[in-house]
Structures are given as C-alpha cells and as structure tokens.
Amino acid sequence: MTSEDDKIRVLIAKVGLDGHDRGVKIVARCLRDAGMDVIYTGLHRTPDEVVSAAVQEDVDVIGISLLSGAHMTIFPRVIELMRDADAEDILLLGGGVMPDEDVVELKAMGVAEILLQDTPPAEIVATVKRLVEERGPR
Amino acid sequence: MVSDPTPSCEFVADVLAGRTRAVARLMTRAEAGTDECRPAMAEIYRHTGRAHVVGITGVPGCGKSSLVTAVTQAIRAEGRTVGVVAVDPSSPFTGGAILGDRIRMGDLVGDPGVFIRSMASRGALGGLARATLDAVDLLDAAGFDIVLIETVGVGQDEVDIVRVADTTVVVSAPGLGDDIQAIKAGVLEIADLHVVSKADRPDANKTVTELKQMLMLGLRDAASWRVPVIATSAETGEGIAELLAAIDKHRTHLSTDGNLADRKRRSAEARTLKIAEDLVRRHYAARRDAATDALIDQVSNRKLDPHSAARQLLGTLNSEITS
Ligand SMILES: Nc1nc2c(ncn2[C@@H]2O[C@H](COP(=O)(O)OP(=O)(O)OP(=O)(O)O)[C@@H](O)[C@H]2O)c(=O)[nH]1
Ligand SMILES: [Mg+2]
Numbered sequence: 001m002t003s004e005d006d007k008i009r010v011l012i013a014k015v016g017l018d019g020h021d022r023g024v025k026i027v028a029r030c031l032r033d034a035g036m037d038v039i040y041t042g043l044h045r046t047p048d049e050v051v052s053a054a055v056q057e058d059v060d061v062i063g064i065s066l067l068s069g070a071h072m073t074i075f076p077r078v079i080e081l082m083r084d085a086d087a088e089d090i091l092l093l094g095g096g097v098m099p100d101e102d103v104v105e106l107k108a109m110g111v112a113e114i115l116l117q118d119t120p121p122a123e124i125v126a127t128v129k130r131l132v133e134e135r136g137p138r
Numbered sequence: 139m140v141s142d143p144t145p146s147c148e149f150v151a152d153v154l155a156g157r158t159r160a161v162a163r164l165m166t167r168a169e170a171g172t173d174e175c176r177p178a179m180a181e182i183y184r185h186t187g188r189a190h191v192v193g194i195t196g197v198p199g200c201g202k203s204s205l206v207t208a209v210t211q212a213i214r215a216e217g218r219t220v221g222v223v224a225v226d227p228s229s230p231f232t233g234g235a236i237l238g239d240r241i242r243m244g245d246l247v248g249d250p251g252v253f254i255r256s257m258a259s260r261g262a263l264g265g266l267a268r269a270t271l272d273a274v275d276l277l278d279a280a281g282f283d284i285v286l287i288e289t290v291g292v293g294q295d296e297v298d299i300v301r302v303a304d305t306t307v308v309v310s311a312p313g314l315g316d317d318i319q320a321i322k323a324g325v326l327e328i329a330d331l332h333v334v335s336k337a338d339r340p341d342a343n344k345t346v347t348e349l350k351q352m353l354m355l356g357l358r359d360a361a362s363w364r365v366p367v368i369a370t371s372a373e374t375g376e377g378i379a380e381l382l383a384a385i386d387k388h389r390t391h392l393s394t395d396g397n398l399a400d401r402k403r404r405s406a407e408a409r410t411l412k413i414a415e416d417l418v419r420r421h422y423a424a425r426r427d428a429a430t431d432a433l434i435d436q437v438s439n440r441k442l443d444p445h446s447a448a449r450q451l452l453g454t455l456n457s458e459i460t461s
Contacts, residue, residue, distance in 0.1 A: 006170050007233075007258070032234035037258045042241035049247040053240060056253055058162035086159060 008036040008132050009059040013045045016068035023117070024065045027095070030121035031128065047074060051081040054090055060132050065095040067117075072102060079110050089138050091131050095119070150181045156280045158253065165255060168272035171420075179272060182279045187402070189221070189278035190389050193300030195291035195325055196309030201335035202288045203242035204372035205309060205381075210246055212382045213284055219251040221277030223270055224288040225296070228258040235259070239288060253277060259295065266295040267412050271302060284385075291325045298412060301328060302405035304398070305388045307381075309333045310349065312341040326352065329365055330388050337369035337376050363391055418455065429454070 012028050014021050021043055028038045039057050041050070054062045066074060075094060082088055091112040098106075103114045112131050115124055152160030164182070167175040194202050203224065210220045224239035235258035246252045255273055259266050270287060277285045287303060289296040300306045308329035332353070334345045349367045366384050370377035392398035422430075433450060436442035 009166070028236050032229060032236050033232050035232045035234045037228075037235050037237060037256075039237045039240060039256050042238075042244060045244070049244065052248050053254070055158055056162050057256060058159075058166045 008061070008128065009039065009057060010036055010061040010063055010128065011039045011041065011050070011054045011057055011059040012063045012065070013041045013050045013053075014043045014066070015045050015047065015050060015064050015074050016066040016070050017044065018067045019043055020067070024063075024095075026121065027063070027065075027124055030125055034125040034129070036128070047077040047081055051078060051085055051087065054082075055085050055087050059090060060135075061091045061093055061128055063093045063095060063128075067096050069098075071096065071098050071106065075106050075111055076109060089135070091135060093128070093131075150178050153182060153276060153280050154185055158250075161253065161276050161280045162255070165273050165276055168276070169257065169269040171269070179275065182275055185279040186275045187278070189274075189282055189285045190305065190385075191274055191278070191285045191287065191303045192385055193287045193289065193303030193306045194309060195289050195296065195300045195306070196311070196333075196335075197314065198290055200309045200311040200314065201372060202290075202309055203239040205333065205335055205370060206239075206286050206288055207243050207246055208370070208372045208375065208378045209382055209385075210243075210252060210286065212378050214249065214251055218283040219281065220253075221274075221280070221282035221285040222246075222252070222254040222288065223257060223273045223277070223285065224254065225257045225259055225266065225270060225290070225299070227290060228260050233260070253280070253282060259290075267298045267302075267409070268416055270299050271409060297325060297328065298408065300325070302409055304392060304401065305330050305385055307331045307333055307385070309335050310345055311335045312337075312339050312345045330363065331381070331384050332365060332367040333377075333381060334367065334369045336371060336373075338371040338373045342369055362395065362397070363388065418452075421455065422451075 010031055012024055014024055024040070028040050031038045039053070039059065041053055050062060050064065062078070064074070064078065071094065075092070078092060082090060082092070088110075092110065094106060094111050094114045095117070097117050098114070103116075106114060113127055115127065149160040149164045153164060164175060164178060168179055194206060196202050206222055206224070210222065213220050222243070224237070224243075226235055226237045226239060228235040237256035237258060239256055240247075240254065243254055246254060257270060257273065260269070274285050274287065287299060289299050291297065291300070291308065306328050308325050308331070310332065312334060332349050334342050334349065336342060346367055346369050353365055353367065368377050368381050368384060370381055372378075392401060430451065433442070433447045437444050437447045
C-alpha cells in the first residue's frame with residue numbers, strides 16, 4: 001500500500017516585539033484551507049524557539065513574519081541555528097515589510113523566499129507548494 | 139511528497155539514542171502511514187513500555203495545553219523528561235489543520251528534556267489513534283520518562299487514544315455551561331483523575347462539587363482506585379504539584395495491584411484490533427478491483443445480500459492485505 005497522505009507541514013512564527021498577529025493568522029488559515037498542517041506558535045518567539053520547534057515538528061517550511069525591522073539580524077540568526085541543528089533541508093520563508101535590497105541579500109543568505117506584506121493569499125499558497133515540490137523528497 | 143526510498147531502519151539507533159531529528163522524522167513517516175517505516179516502527183516497539191503514558195482530554199478551550207505546560211514544568215523540576223503529543227482537529231473540508239497548542243507551550247521550548255509534537259486529527263480514515271500511538275512509541279523508545287497526550291475529548295478516535303494511556307486525566311473548566319463537560323464528551327467513565335481547571339476563577343468550586351457528587355454515584359469500583367478531583371490553575375500554579383503526585387500515585391497503584399499488566403494487555407488488544415480495522419478500511423478505500431465491483435453490483439441488484447458479500451470480500455482479503 002502507498003502513503004495515505006503526505007501533508008505539507010508549515011510552522012508559522014511571529015518573531016520580534018510587535019504584537020499583531022492578524023496577518024499571520026490569515027496566512028495560517030489560507031494554508032490550512034489548501035490542505036496543509038499549520039503549526040502556529042504565537043507571538044514574540046525567539047529564533048532559538050522557532051528552530052527548536054521546527055525540528056521537533058519536522059516541518060517542511062518555516063514561515064517567519066516580522067514587522068519590527070529586525071529582519072537583517074533575525075534571519076541570519078535563524079539560518080545559523082538551522083545549520084547547527086542540521087536542519088537546512090527545511091525551507092525558510094520570510095514575510096513582512098523590508099526594502100528590496102534586503103530581500104536580495106536575505107535570499108543570497110539562504111532564505112528561500114520573502115513574501116512582502118500584501119502578497120495575496122493564493123500566491124503564498126502557490127509559493128509554498130512550489131518550493132516544497134522543488135526541494136523534493138527528503 | 140514521496141518519502142525517500144531508503145529504509146527508515148537507519149533511524150532506529152538514532153531514535154534509541156534520543157536524537158531529536160530522527161525521532162521527528164520517523165514520526166512524520168509513521169503519521170503519513172507509509173509502509174516503508176513499518177520495519178523501523180516494529181523495532182521501535184520492542185523498546186517501548188517504559189514511559190508513563192498520560193492522556194489529557196477535555197472539551198475545546200478547557201485549559202488542556204496550559205495544564206500540560208504547568209505539569210511539564212513540574213516534572214522537569216524533578217529532573218524527569220517529558221514528551222508531548224498534542225492533537226488538534228483537522229478541517230473536515232480540506233483535511234488541513236491549524237495546530238495551535240504550542241501557543242500555550244512557549245515556555246517549554248528549547249529544553250532538550252521536552253519534546254513537543256503537534257498532530258492533526260485527520261478524521262475520515264480513522265488513522266488518528268495509529269498515528270498518535272506511533273508518536274508515543276517513538277517518544278517512549280527515545281527515553282522520555284512521561285509522555286503526555288493532549289486530545290479534545292470528542293469523537294471515538296480521541297476516546298480510543300486516551301483509553302490506551304496508562305493514566306487518563308479528564309479536564310473540566312468552570313463556567314463552560316451547567317452540565318459537566320466530561321459527560322457531554324462521553325469520557326466521564328474513562329477518567330482516572332478529574333481536573334477542574336482555571337481554579338483561580340470563583341466558579342471553580344461549584345464544578346468541583348458537581349464532579350464529586352457525580353463520582354459518588356459509583357461509576358467506578360470504589361475498592362480499587364478512588365478517582366480524585368483536583369482543582370488546578372495554570373495561572374497561579376495551584377494544584378499542579380498535587381496533580382503530578384496523583385498521576386505518579388496512579389501509576390504506582392497500577393503496578394502494585396497488578397492492574398498495570400491487565401491494562402497494558404487491554405490496550406494492546408484495542409490497538410491491534412483498531413489497526414486491523416484500519417487496514418481493512420484503507421484497503422477498500424484504496425482499491426476497487428473488478429471482483430469487488432461485481433460483488434457490489436450483485437448486492438445492488440438484490441442478487442446477493444450485503445452480509446454474504448461482505449463475508450466473501452473478507453475471504454479474499456487475507457492474502458491481499460498481508461502481501
Ligand atoms: N483563568 C485561567 N484561565 C486559563 C487557565 N488555563 C487556561 N486558561 C485560559 O483558557 C483558554 C484556553 O486555554 P488552553 O490551554 O489553550 O485550552 P485547551 O483546552 O488546550 O484548548 P484547545 O486545545 O483549543 O482545546 C486560554 O484563554 C487560557 O488563557 C487557568 O488556569 N486560569
Ligand atoms: Mg490545546
């Protein structure tokens with residue numbers, strides 16, 4: 001018999017100080033409605049907490065949303081921790097607000113994709129599916 | 139995604155050594171229901187039976203995750219390790235799920251002595267018990283001393299899970315309606331311990347009293363284990379130490395009066411039969427051959443009765459399912 005389902009698992013975290021999670025909750029619902037399992041960890045997570053949870057949950061994708069402007073310190077830290085945890089096969093997605101040159105730099109560092117604020121939900125879903133497919137089985 | 143073709147067996151040694159990545163990866167494979175992981179899981183099973191498995195159930199929002207967090211902290215303070223499997227319902231429409239139990243468990247993250255896994259209930263194919271218990275086995279084999287399972291106490295699947303726990307804790311919150319929620323959830327009889335959560339709220343006493351009166355009606359054999367009612371608050375910490383002591387006491391009780399072996403045997407039975415049932419269900423869901431179709435046509439045309447047809451189907455099943 002073959003596998004009965006191979007669900008995409010996504011961990012969504014809000015890192016940093018801002019206390020709004022309406023946006024990430026909408027994203028979480030869209031991904032769920034696309035049939036994925038979405039682990040929502042809540043507000044104010046640290047990079048350590050995010051990576052540690054992602055490894056235990058064995059997710060395909062980590063999505064980090066931040067509006068606080070600290071992306072150039074937080075993403076490099078997450079990438080470093082993922083490397084330490086031997087978890088580089090997990091795809092890292094970023095969301096929020098940031099200038100284009102930072103997007104380019106973060107992608108060069110290893111962030112799989114940055115979805116800027118106001119990215120339509122359908123596009124977020126499509127991006128997650130495409131990236132997981134491109135990565136292939138693991 | 140397709141799981142990779144290399145056998146999962148290589149993971150077994152890593153799981154037994156308690157390596158997080160291996161435990162997590164094998165859990166994913168077991169949950170997906172792939173047959174490739176079965177040899178590894180069979181090996182894992184031989185290393186289980188040491189952990190104290192505690193089921194925690196109750197209606198949505200009654201405070202289970204907060205309680206799990208508080209109890210886990212108390213267990214960790216004693217130096218014992220904790221695995222948590224937290225089950226949340228899937229959407230019946232898309233099969234997807236938002237697993238939010240971790241929101242309340244943030245304080246536990248980062249401690250290597252705690253492993254938390256979120257799981258979606260899936261529904262239709264009834265694989266929840268299988269997937270959850272596979273996850274429990276992995277945590278047990280990886281050496282976690284206590285494994286806590288959080289489930290919403292509705293639905294047969296959820297009840298099946300807590301039934302196989304060594305100790306079952308049923309949580310009721312004050313003020314969630316007049317009747318005791320355990321009755322609504324149909325889990326009153328399976329409680330080894332009752333918790334009234336959110337004891338910092340003024341209406342908690344009323345719920346404690348109601349539950350105690352309920353238990354006096356003698357739903358349980360009073361000579362063996364007196365089911366305690368413990369008021370806890372995840373906010374103030376009230377009752378948490380008492381609850382942990384009661385959980386430990388229940389385990390001791392089981393092992394000293396010989397019930398533990400009985401209980402383990404009953405859960406082995408329930409689990410085996412459930413898997414057999416799932417295999418049959420899955421088999422027919424996944425495949426419809428010409429012979430099956432012909433049989434169903436006969437029933438549909440009133441040439442054959444459904445009972446005889448079902449027996450004929452099962453007659454051919456054995457060789458197909460075990461191959
Ligand atoms: N006052 C008070 N509120 C509590 C306590 N424990 C939990 N709550 C609140 O009750 C709500 C639900 O708590 P959870 O721990 O998420 O409950 P749950 O049973 O895990 O919920 P589901 O997993 O969604 O079924 C939250 O708003 C908590 O803040 C407590 O001890 N005291
Ligand atoms: Mg919960």
